[in-house]
Amino acid sequence: MSGHVIIAVSGKGGTGKTMFSASLIRVLASTGADVLAIDADPDSNLPEALGVPVSGTVGDVREQLKRDTAAGRIPPSANKWDMLDYRIMASITETRDFDLLVMGRPEGSGCYCAVNTMLRRIIENIAENYDYIVIDTEAGLEHLSRRTTQNVDIMIVVTDPSKRGILTARRIVELSQELEIKFKKVFLVLNRVREGDLDRLELDDGLEVIGVIPEDPLVSSYDMEGRPLYELPEDSESFRAIKKVAEKILSL
Secondary structure: OOOOEEEEEEOOOOOOHHHHHHHHHHHHHHOOOOEEEEEOOOOOOHHHHHOOOOOOOHHHHHHHHHHHHHOOOOOOOOOHHHHHHHHHHHOOEEOOOOEEEEOOOOOOOOOOHHHHHHHHHHHHHHHHHOOEEEEEOOOOOHHHHOOOOOOOOEEEEEEOOOHHHHHHHHHHHHHHHHOOOOOOEEEEEEEEEOOOHHHHOOOOOOOEEEEEEEOOHHHHHHHHHOOOHHHOOOOOHHHHHHHHHHHHHHOO
């Protein structure tokens, strides 16, 4: 694929999509490409998986702009969207390997839809600055119904090898078709696969498997110890499997 490539990583909660996102970002960045990681999950687990401390989110920026406006600290004639864009750009965390933007959520009981609207705007505004944008989406199907991933090139659905996980993956594909969200590619990644799991799976032609990640005790160990999954050893089973997926993506 020429130009910038936008990749969304989706799946139901607990399938390992954030672990996959962190290692995918690592491999893409290792090629020397400019990579933007976006944590679009309200639970915001990607910074910890990447080992990057984050001081603010897009949700924080939006709420502060609302407070500044209400307090009269911003002139009525000021272009609020321009100010918002500027503050969002300033909230991007830059590291040696990649940049990171965390969407977060509005304070209190505010609707997450406003942050999702900004996600679409952010992608439109800054996509050209990067070779790859990797979005760790919120769990489930909400990002599809809100159309926050409508400009995505590649959708990767991460699932465990359970019947429920496969059904969720199939539903993601079906819902994107119903909403006429046209991804260039939709791939399935099977995570935590043990011996014999593949023999009992029922996959259809609409689910193209691009990678199989074996059960890796090291991932659980890192989680228990609070160590960044970005730092998994290169010879670990999970990282080697994700590297193969990344290489396939790079070859598209």
